[in-house]
Amino acid sequence: MKRSLGRKTLILPSPAWVVGTYDAQGEPNGMTAAWGGICCSKPPSVCVSIREATYTYQAIVDRQAFTVNVPAADQVKQADYLGIASGRDVDKFAVAGLSAVRAEHVDAPLVDEFPLNLECALIHTVKIGLHTLFVGEIRDVKAEESILNEKGRPSIEKLSPPIFSVGEAAYYAVGAPLGPAFTIGKDLGDIE
């Protein structure tokens, strides 16, 4: 039996990423965002949605750039902190014990301690309502060697990024493998 829950953002799962920017004084700031996802393969692009009231919003508009930084499961406390404090009030990197490193290809800082970082140049801005959607073209991905699999790609098993659940308002670890993509479904029908 299904129940109607109304007009709400109740979908699962969401990521817990940290958006890195430089403010007008050139100070690094990081803000946690669960509203985002990959949005194009060519050019490789990722989107994040940010409220206009945030410190990060103006920084993205001014610098036309941001980074997306993926924490490991044991960095979830720092990621959560970056989502509740404001860069207007405090140096969030310092309080969280994190280091900002200038990105190589865009005007934004990487969270050095987080194992996976994307350098993004702003290519589209879509005002939706409370949130504005920023599309960033991925100019480079940087990853700790320790999270790479045998194909040289970031491994979800090794990185273990926190998964955000809007339903529980909580973070979760990644669990057991369920099967290979573009493969397990072939059992159901003939695919050319």
Next chain:
Amino acid sequence: MKRSLGRKTLILPSPAWVVGTYDAQGEPNGMTAAWGGICCSKPPSVCVSIREATYTYQAIVDRQAFTVNVPAADQVKQADYLGIASGRDVDKFAVAGLSAVRAEHVDAPLVDEFPLNLECALIHTVKIGLHTLFVGEIRDVKAEESILNEKGRPSIEKLSPPIFSVGEAAYYAVGAPLGPAFTIGKDLGDIE
């Protein structure tokens, strides 16, 4: 030690959602999409990115509507199938043993067997490159009673949606809770 991986869509995690549409003949179709996420709280909105070459693309443009359907972990085989076959060639719902039910508020079908369904009206279209980003305003969320928590919200523990890893090209289950959001980070600093 970090390594540069180049301009790639290598971020984690991604969802594995099924986008539901009606084609020009009014036949239901479902296509798996990992490129998407929530993109606004007010109006509540979700985005999915779709290649122009897909059958789903034209259906969204024609009907100005789509649904986003979230499978449970034990439906991952069906979800994977919907991502590799094309609605041009086969009735994917029939092959996968799934039922299409007309959405209440938009001109698109829900995947009845999947426990969580969002009815979306198209409000923005952004051509990025290979993919086009569609922003859908969420007109209703429908959920199986069995996946709701004590607050009446979809529970990631009860639903157990597959998590897609682009690094492994595989699906994963949701693991153990890591802590409450907007809470565990408060240990790190004074928050007003």
